[in-house]
Amino acid sequence: MIWLALAALVLLAGFSVRYGWWRQPVDDARPRILMYHMVSEARPGGAFNKLRVAPKNFEAQLRVLRDGGWHFAFISALEQPQSLPAKTVIITFDDGYEDNLLNADPLLERYGACATLYLVEDRFDRDWSTSKKAHHDSGELMREPKLSDGQVKTLLASGRWELGGHTRTHANLARLDEAGCREEIVDARGSLAARFGVPLKSFAYPFGIYNARDVLVARDAGYTTAVTTQEGIPADFAAQALELPRIKVSGKDGLFAFRLRLRSGRR
Secondary structure (H helix, E strand, O other): OHHHHHHHHHHHHHHHHHHOOOOOOOOOOOOEEEEEOEEOOOOOOOOOHHHEEOHHHHHHHHHHHHHOOOEEEOHHHHHOHHHOOOOEEEEEEEEOEOHHHHHHHHHHHHOOOOEEEEEOOOOOOOOHHHHOOOOOOOOHHHHOOEOOHHHHHHHHHOOOEEEEEOOOOOOOHHHOOHHHHHHHHHHHHHHHHHHHOOOOOEEEOHHHOOOHHHHHHHHHHOOOEEEEEEEOOOOOHHHHOOOEEEEEOOOOOOHHHHHHHHHHOOO
16 A cells, blocks of 8 residues: 555656646736647657647647637737736747648637747758757758748738748857847848738747847847747736747647646746
């Protein structure tokens, strides 16, 4: 009996560490920002399957949000956070994968949802995972189909998507001097705005890697908000406008984990 009790305690401890069910819920008056990359099936042996949320799981998550009374908004709505209703959720997609159009958009339409797309300008024939860790040289992300400019225009024309910046080449900003940083952030913002005929108000730091210089450059570029990969729910939007945390949605987690992350902002 003692061994069974000890085994149960070990299992409970592991469950608690993984899911953090014991964390205090965050007030629903604080908007949640969800971070996605792809809506597609996992690839056998894929190194980046945590970035791939299966379409059926994405639909289940949207259903939880809709049925739970959550209000869908663009990231630009955070320019006036006081005007947002309680239980506001902001869906964001990073990089610009083709499945955002093929798989995610029909589900957004079905559930009356919307999303912000943080687009890499020069996104073709690049394996930007190697810009973070050199040993990530499998080419997996380079081979992942990306949105064409025409497909991006289709998304924007639907009214369900707004456009944000994600640098020119998905660069690791920590490896760049200031001139290179400005080219990636400032120049790319101008190019994307001209190409798609829309203003870009929000920015996402590639890999979530950035420093105080990069925040200043994003502000100088004209961005009013910027998102990170830090987990959490913003507490002070005025103070955190250019360093907003998000809730990571992993393709390896189920609906229980999604509900908990929505509740506390953390895994």
